[in-house]
Amino acid sequence: MLGVVRKKMLGQSLLKIRPAVSMLRSYSSAAKQMTVRDALNSALDEEMSADQKVFLMGEEVGEYQGAYKISKGLLEKYGPERVLDTPITEAGFAGIAVGAAYHGLKPVVEFMTFNFSMQAIDHIINSAAKSNYMSAGQMSVPIVFRGPNGAAAGVGAQHSQCYAAWYASCPGLKVLTPYSSEDARGLLKAAIRDPDPVVFLENELLYGESFSVSDEVLDSSFCLPIGKAKIERVGRDVTITAFSKMVGHALKAAEILEKDGIDAEVINLRSIRPLDRSTINASVRKTNRLITVEEGFPQHGVGAEICASVVEESFAYLDAPVERIAGADVPMPYAANLERLAVPQVEDIVRAVKRACYRSVPLAAAA
Amino acid sequence: MSTAFSAANFSTQSFPLNHTSTTTHDSPLVFAKPTSQFLRSTPKLRLSSFSKLNLSRRSGTVVAVSDVVKQKKSKSTPTLLITKEEGLELYEDMVLGRAFEDMCAQMYYRGKMFGFVHLYNGQEAVSTGFIKLLKQQDSVVSTYRDHVHALSKGVPARAVMSELFGKTTGCCRGQGGSMHMFSREHNLLGGFAFIGEGIPIATGAAFTSKYKREVLKEADCDHVTLAFFGDGTCNNGQFFECLNMASLWKLPIVFVVENNLWAIGMSHLRATSDPQIYKKGPAFGMPGIHVDGMDVLKVREVAKEAIGRARRGEGPTLVECETYRFRGHSLADPDELRDPAEKAHYAARDPITALKKYLTENNLASESELKAIDKKIDEVVEDAVEFADESPVPPRSQLLENVFADPKGFGIGSDGRYRCEDPKFTQGTAHV
Numbered sequence: 001m002l003g004v005v006r007k008k009m010l011g012q013s014l015l016k017i018r019p020a021v022s023m024l025r026s027y028s029s030a031a032k033q034m035t036v037r038d039a040l041n042s043a044l045d046e047e048m049s050a051d052q053k054v055f056l057m058g059e060e061v062g063e064y065q066g067a068y069k070i071s072k073g074l075l076e077k078y079g080p081e082r083v084l085d086t087p088i089t090e091a092g093f094a095g096i097a098v099g100a101a102y103h104g105l106k107p108v109v110e111f112m113t114f115n116f117s118m119q120a121i122d123h124i125i126n127s128a129a130k131s132n133y134m135s136a137g138q139m140s141v142p143i144v145f146r147g148p149n150g151a152a153a154g155v156g157a158q159h160s161q162c163y164a165a166w167y168a169s170c171p172g173l174k175v176l177t178p179y180s181s182e183d184a185r186g187l188l189k190a191a192i193r194d195p196d197p198v199v200f201l202e203n204e205l206l207y208g209e210s211f212s213v214s215d216e217v218l219d220s221s222f223c224l225p226i227g228k229a230k231i232e233r234v235g236r237d238v239t240i241t242a243f244s245k246m247v248g249h250a251l252k253a254a255e256i257l258e259k260d261g262i263d264a265e266v267i268n269l270r271s272i273r274p275l276d277r278s279t280i281n282a283s284v285r286k287t288n289r290l291i292t293v294e295e296g297f298p299q300h301g302v303g304a305e306i307c308a309s310v311v312e313e314s315f316a317y318l319d320a321p322v323e324r325i326a327g328a329d330v331p332m333p334y335a336a337n338l339e340r341l342a343v344p345q346v347e348d349i350v351r352a353v354k355r356a357c358y359r360s361v362p363l364a365a366a367a
Numbered sequence: 368m369s370t371a372f373s374a375a376n377f378s379t380q381s382f383p384l385n386h387t388s389t390t391t392h393d394s395p396l397v398f399a400k401p402t403s404q405f406l407r408s409t410p411k412l413r414l415s416s417f418s419k420l421n422l423s424r425r426s427g428t429v430v431a432v433s434d435v436v437k438q439k440k441s442k443s444t445p446t447l448l449i450t451k452e453e454g455l456e457l458y459e460d461m462v463l464g465r466a467f468e469d470m471c472a473q474m475y476y477r478g479k480m481f482g483f484v485h486l487y488n489g490q491e492a493v494s495t496g497f498i499k500l501l502k503q504q505d506s507v508v509s510t511y512r513d514h515v516h517a518l519s520k521g522v523p524a525r526a527v528m529s530e531l532f533g534k535t536t537g538c539c540r541g542q543g544g545s546m547h548m549f550s551r552e553h554n555l556l557g558g559f560a561f562i563g564e565g566i567p568i569a570t571g572a573a574f575t576s577k578y579k580r581e582v583l584k585e586a587d588c589d590h591v592t593l594a595f596f597g598d599g600t601c602n603n604g605q606f607f608e609c610l611n612m613a614s615l616w617k618l619p620i621v622f623v624v625e626n627n628l629w630a631i632g633m634s635h636l637r638a639t640s641d642p643q644i645y646k647k648g649p650a651f652g653m654p655g656i657h658v659d660g661m662d663v664l665k666v667r668e669v670a671k672e673a674i675g676r677a678r679r680g681e682g683p684t685l686v687e688c689e690t691y692r693f694r695g696h697s698l699a700d701p702d703e704l705r706d707p708a709e710k711a712h713y714a715a716r717d718p719i720t721a722l723k724k725y726l727t728e729n730n731l732a733s734e735s736e737l738k739a740i741d742k743k744i745d746e747v748v749e750d751a752v753e754f755a756d757e758s759p760v761p762p763r764s765q766l767l768e769n770v771f772a773d774p775k776g777f778g779i780g781s782d783g784r785y786r787c788e789d790p791k792f793t794q795g796t797a798h799v
Contacts, residue, residue, distance in 0.1 A: 052583055081582050087615070092567050092608030099508075099571020102556050105578060122561055127568055131557070133769050135549030136540035139556065140772030171770050195772035 031212040039181035039213070040070045040202065043188040044108065046220045048078055051106065054192055055082040057097055058110030058147075067112045068148065068207055094120035094145070098127045101143040101197075108192060111147035114163045114201060128197040129172030142195045146188070149177075149201035150244060150295045151343050157331035162296030164243065167199045168273040168305075174198045174226055175272040177243040181211040183270055186224030194226060201272075203244045229276035231283070235265030238289040238353050241280060241306055243269040246293045246344060253349035262357055272302055280306060281314045288319040289356045293344055298326035323352040448664045451731045457663055458726065458737060460499060461491040461719050462744045464515035467524060468694075470748045471514065471531065475698045479756070480531050483560075484545045487515040489661075489693035492718035493625050494519045496666030497593055500674055506554040506592040508569035511546035512625075512692075513558045516595060521553045528751035534758035541761045542769065562596060563603035566622070569594030570609045573620035573677075591677040592620045599630030601644045610651040610685065619677035621670070622648075624687040625660065631696040632704045648685030660688030661716040664725065691716075 034042075048054045055078075060067045062075040062085040075083040086093040090111065097107035111117045117124060124145055131139045150162040168175045174196055178184040184202070191198040216222060232247060233254050242250040247268045254264040265283055269276065284290050290310055292303030303324035310322060328342040449457070468486040475484055487494070490512075498507060498519035509516040517527050522538055530537025531545055538550050548558040556572055559565040572592040579588040600606055601624060613620050624644050628635045636642050648655025654676075658669045666688060673684040691713035695702030726732040 055578070055582075081578065087608075087611060089608035089612065091605045092570070092612055095564065095567020095605065096571035096574055096609070096612065099556065099568035099573075100575045100578065101571070102568065103506075103572055103575040105575050122564060123567065126561060127557075127559065127564055131549075132772055134539060134543040134547040135551075135557070135769075136542045137769045137772070138539070138549050138551035142772070174771075 031214055032218070033210045034181040034213045034218075035208055035210050036178070036181050036184045036202070037068070037070060037207040039184040040188055040207075041072055041074075042218075043185045043192075044071060044074060045077070047108075047189055047192040048074065048082065050220070051192075053104065054106045054108065055084065055100075056108045056110065057084045057086055057093055059086055059088060059112050061085060061110050066110075068204060070202075070207070071110070090116050090119035091123060094123040095127065097143055098123050098131075098141060101128070101141040102131070102139050104142075106142045106144075106192060108144045108146060111145065113152075113159055113204070114147050114149040115159050115161055117145065117147070117163065124167070124173070124197070124199065125170055129170050131172075132196065133172060140195050141197045144188075144191045144194075144198045144200055146191075146200035146202060148204040148207075150203055151327070151332055151339070152204040154334060154336060154339060155332075156334050160332035162201075162294070162327065163199075164201055164272050164294070165296055165301045165305075167201075168275070168302065169300075170273075172197065173273060175201065176226065177201045177269065177272055179206070179244055179247040179268050179270070181213050182217045183224065183230075183268070185213075185217055186222055187226070187270065190223045190226050193223070198226075201244065206245055206248075209248075224270070227271045227274035227276060229270055229279045230268045231265065231279070232268045233264065233266040235263040235287065237263045237265075237287055238291060238356055239265045239267060239280070239283040239287045240291045240293060240349065240353065241267045241269055241303075242293040243272060243302070244295065246295055249344065249346050250293055250349055252346045253353065256346065256350050257353055260354075260359075262353060264353060269302075275305065275309070277309045277313065281310060284310050284314045285317045288317055289353075290318070290322045291325060291349065291352050291356060292322065293325045293349055295327050295343060298324060298329055301326050320356045320358065323356050325349060325352050447729055447731070448668065449731070454722070454726050454731045455736070455740065457495050457499060457667070458719070458722055458732070459740050459744065460495040460519055461663065461722065462741055463518055463524065463747065464491040464494060465719060466744050466748045467514060467518060467527070467751075470528075470752060472694070472698060474531070474752065480545070481533075482544060483511065483697055483699070484531070485512040485697045486694045487512050487692070489713065489717070490625055490627060490690045491515060492663035492666050492722075493595070493623065493660045493688045493690055496663045497595075497621070497623060497670045497674075500667065500670050501591065501593070504554060504590050506556050506569070506572040506590065507595070508556045508565040508572065508592065509548070509558060509595045510562060510565055510597065510600075511558070511560050512597075513546070513548045513555075517548040517550065517553075517555055517558075520550070520555045522548065522550045522555060524747055524751040525754045526550075528748075529755040529758050532755040532758070533760065534755055535761040535765065536754070536758040540765065540769075542765075562600040563605040566594050566596060566600070566605050566609045569620055569622075570613050570618060573613065573618035573683075574616065576619050577616070589619070589678045589680075591674050592618075593623055593674075594620060595623050595625060597630060598624065598626040598628065598635040598644065599633065599638065600624075601626075601647065602639055607647075607651075610647065610653070610683075613683040614652040617680065617682040619680065620683045621673045621677055622683060622685045624685070625690055626687055627690050627692045628709075629692070629696070629705060631700065634704075643687075645685060645687040653683045653685055655685045655687065657687045657689065660690030661713065661718050661721065663718050663722055 056071055056074060061071040062083045065072040094109055097109045100107050128141045128143055131141050151160040164175060164177060167173055176187045176191060176198060178187045188200060191200050232251060240250045250266045254266050257264050265287055267280060267283060292306045294302045303326055307322040307324060325344045325348055330342060332342055333339055464487060468488050471480060471484060471486060474480045494515045507516055507520050514527055518524060526538040530539055530541060530543060533541045535541050538548060543549060543558060546558055546560045548555060556568055557565060569592045576588055576590040579585045626644060645655035645657040656669055659665050669686055673686055676684055723737055727734060
């Protein structure tokens, strides 16, 4: 059932995205379609080809062609010394990758989902993030931890958590959350070339989604800056910030709101740490209203940080309280209808925007 | 063989490790059995683990375990294990370790040092025995008990002492502290507070050595990595994960267990189902060796073989060194749980005294030469303290430095522009 929903969303998103992109920049008119999966695969391929020190390590990345087929074809091309299938030992192989990074290699560690990164979180935080500081710059760690993050479809509580807020609270890490294929390619290439530990949070449901990409994006030296958000849709009345899958929802909500005369500005955060506070604040100063959307748990989430930042820097510009939309404050249920209630939907965003604009709309039922 | 220097044959002594009499532990006399099995490691057991080492490859002159030593006893002239220079080097290194740690204790109680300080007194033979065989490009990964590993690897005493005082001239500019000693120059990869954390890091460093040889085609890269950790760590999942992967990929690493029988106040025997750690090596397909860690010459012989194996590309080795820490777990530890008789037993086997005895009895060095070394080390340590005292504390601006290798954290280069906008950013050409 959700598969059907997904297909419908795909079709709609294609129509929505193209105009947004072409509004902001002008590329050559023949724009290609590329799935996020192909974007990640091509980024990995190009980076491994350009620099021999880059290698990929994870469960099922080699012979299985990747648990989600992101690393398809890489084992054939680069051999088993550079595409390593590991035993099921997250703590072990994350640490091994950090040790290799200490010596100047550039590992890309794949976690089958970021839920499994909790088994390796000691290495991500304590030996990767903190090392450059503890060693006063002697041990830099040019490593990338990547994998799907957040809820998929019906995978239950232990496979559905969003880790953006947890990793983004730690100094020493860079946390990136791509949405489109352009984001995926540009940010992954930037992450691999970056001399610091990067946590690269993808989304399983986005892997199959197709986005149009310009020739510039397809170039092998295409890179996006880390720490810069992208304004996906310019607007005047309200700012909606989102990352990863929620950007798609926010854009759809913006279409719906347009019919009601509300012109929403949608910001695709792209980078949770460093957070692009200047873009967010500039936008809020323009629109005076803010909605933050995220998939993860609400307490201490990304929305909380954005809200604090706006209150600190642009308090006088706010015309309405900041609204946070987040996942429900429960472990992810399995039943399809409950799961739908636990993750933000387009209607929730529309309702929240209307509330922020003081159009009277009752609050959604509390859990 | 080193008959004059055979460390206490604990195979004859039945050591009463049932400290239960003096403490409030529940008294498991059932521990008596594994206790005796452990300390009185029978010759049979040790020989079986040695057979895993390809004995035929050895030159046949030296084997570092007491039962094989007994066999060689009948030879008329004992072959010396070290030359005079080597002996003096080992002696100096161990004395430096001891004097430094003693000075740390003094400085801590005077308030110059703070936080968690874990001292290495008594275990010097392991550090010296292993690290003095390494080249500068070989890597060492340690735990929070890392001062002496740093000193043996070549980090200057001044840098270590300043780091402990939290001064900006320390090896990590005062940002790491006692438990986080790093040195890029000497390839000391830390200093980790979490036990077991260093083992995968070390395995990764060994992986790099192999990667450099096979992928980056640096044909002569034979760098070896040593991972030092304790008995408590051997129950941790990461230890087993890395034994598996190191053996699977035949990495050039030596896993050195400094089994000092205690993890803070938890006796190794109370925490471990099978206390003989060296047996866990063969379970993963690598040799496991048990050696007397209070005897630097024995440790050195075992280390030569293990490091040689790694350098030749034959894979990892697990070496269990039975050793003892004379002080508590840290300077904040009252150390009430250990039996004074046990402490006395090991104090009598002080590695420095033993080496001194060996050197003088075999006429490798005179008392006066050794005393001169003692004096020299005292001066080095005093100088280190003076230097650290006089060094400045880090300036306020240092607080926010070094979080990222990329200074602004935004992928911004030194010219202030985003690096990705620089057309020269791609190194090499990507062939898709």
